[in-house]
Amino acid sequence: MSEPWVYIKDLSEYVGKEVTIKGWLYNKRSSGKIHFLQLRDGTGTVQGVMVKQEVTEEDFQTVKNLWIEASLEVSGIVRADERAPSGFEITVTTLTVIDNPSEEYPIGKKEHGIDFLLDHRHLWLRSSRQHAILTIRERVIWSAREFLHTEGYLLVDSPILTGSIGEGASGLFELDYFEDKAYLAQTGQLYAEAAAAAFGKVYTFGPTFRAEKSKTRRHLTEFWMLEPEVAFYDHEDNMKLQEDLVCYIVSQVLLHCRKELELLERDTAMLERIVPPFYHISYDEAMNILHKLGSSTPYGDDFGGEDETLITNEFDKPVFVECYPKKVKAFYMKEHPDNPDLVLCDDLLAPEGYGEIIGGSQREDDYDKLLARIREEKLPEESYNWYLDLRRYGTFVHSGFGIGIERTVAWICGLNHIREAIPWPRTIYRITP
């Protein structure tokens, strides 16, 4: 081919010129003397118009036998066309078939069940809906990193394979590690705390693992979590940082992903509202709201998914729920100075029923209190000796949080289930493809 290979997203630069597109046929229709080829190349979609008398007879006949998802090189002239969804069309001059499948593409126009789609996740990704979701996911991740990089946070990757335990002893994946045992990290936080003592403002960002038998629309066994940790930040500073980060992410998605939000039929008015200040309520206030709304969750328990939905339906913006009872939260959270039964923590609940996207806290910086909590929870003290060192050598007020990427993406995209918010979802029943 002598025409330049161009991506569909760049067609606007080639109006009136002959170009070559390399991609796949995602649909076609014909009206006797014209074939309409719907083409995708991963960067966008465009219609190729092939007129019988303008191409070779062979090329024209070839199209009749093409299956969906045939891979093609299509050359033609780029035309601006206001009626086209992309704003452009290609008048086809030549067509080269790279590969015409020998069988029908399994994902058709009919409705498929979710299990079928998840079994074919490697092909399902080719749909425009999945493209839109993963483009927004990329923007969420990029803007979060950009925010932290620009603010001088140092990325300090935490380990996945670890001898210590994280949040608690339950829900851990265990594996043989040569002559030893290892666990998959549930959080990078403990390591982030050590890094905060070294570098001040840090974050970890990686996959985390929970071997929980949860089958809700909010749970995955493998999910990505961003965990900033800041030396000398207290509970209030921590919530401000969360608010700033979430607002930045949403604003960047609105700025760059309008087309994708539209394709997902997302009500962007709900996202335009995501500006400071967010709401703040205490755990006690949240309980009062729940009890007024008829929830039977007893005072002192953690909230379930349905409780979070009830709470967030009362608010048009994200809401911080602060200061939970110590006994439902992880051992490392800072004891409340006015009430030793509570901790200086927050969960940030996304609106529209989405619920928790962030869990954060000030950390217990008192050596004796932290050790007592480790013992109360019957955690293996030996494994936490290095973590206790952070309280032995220059302990310091510090706070941090974890933001779940898939929950954030599901909320921003308006998805019903978290499984579409990650390329390859892992749940209790699914480890493939």
Add this chain to the structure above:
Amino acid sequence: MSEPWVYIKDLSEYVGKEVTIKGWLYNKRSSGKIHFLQLRDGTGTVQGVMVKQEVTEEDFQTVKNLWIEASLEVSGIVRADERAPSGFEITVTTLTVIDNPSEEYPIGKKEHGIDFLLDHRHLWLRSSRQHAILTIRERVIWSAREFLHTEGYLLVDSPILTGSIGEGASGLFELDYFEDKAYLAQTGQLYAEAAAAAFGKVYTFGPTFRAEKSKTRRHLTEFWMLEPEVAFYDHEDNMKLQEDLVCYIVSQVLLHCRKELELLERDTAMLERIVPPFYHISYDEAMNILHKLGSSTPYGDDFGGEDETLITNEFDKPVFVECYPKKVKAFYMKEHPDNPDLVLCDDLLAPEGYGEIIGGSQREDDYDKLLARIREEKLPEESYNWYLDLRRYGTFVHSGFGIGIERTVAWICGLNHIREAIPWPRTIYRITP
């Protein structure tokens, strides 16, 4: 405190003003009537000068009892001082001790063995050398992501927990996954190929795992790998992309991390040379070089670390070694069109003895040939059925590669061993802290 809390890196904006630094004491000395406090806050280091007659007697006495790594709030006036390494000093007015350790900091000025340092990695990170290395690591990662994001690559995270196997059946970490077995990903590549069929230009970037009993200075059991994959790129396009990416990363480190490179005593002249074009030699040529230099590695074998060192010592820039024998490379590599015993692959070897930082290839896009290779390698065919789908439905020329982050950081920083290039190294004998 009424003075603003500022980071040491921002002191230049506060010359002549009173500020507060929150951080740690990393060293001190006294000359009777003056204490010199070496302070660090994670963003930099600065000397605080405390003159007896300018502070309270209590503050002055307090310093005498401070241990290294005491956490402090230090207020004082910022002075420009050309003799100071940072260019500034602080004339201390008040000092608040947050926490003075009750015992001596374990990492002292004396030489420590590597095992001791790795056992205390959570504290060792506080050293200026580790700060420099991890600052460069952050820049390597950031600039790689920036390069790909700017070029329109979509981040498509691949799973860590997987039922399929990746490069081959050996060296896998296996774990119980509810009623099933799962493996930790050795590579995200197979998933990246599916994503390339959906989105054109993609990359994965995450931790990968090798349960190999390698004890060399180039091996970790857990390491981060960036894996671009591009639809319709062939072997040559693939190497050009690798060259561009590596040159961008090195140029960005040179632009932003001069101070860190200097602290590491890195010869930057070697890095200034990292511009296109890199060298290209074939596997056969590499073998000839080795045999001339006295290596006894037989033709047909893969190169060992020592071989790579020998080869790279012959070149002043990175060198691509192309087209290895099929039998020493992974099953998914594209058969060479002129010689079915070879594959269209490349290893990129970093100079100065560092060796392989990238492995890449064009992928086998022929269904029958790929299936034959899976059978030859006795891989579980069933697990690769979804991967074969990529050759059933619109197969396409495509190529990609993996760049090892720790090896790249070790080379750019000039480290003797890869273990310092990751915050929490995991090796055959080490799973903690």
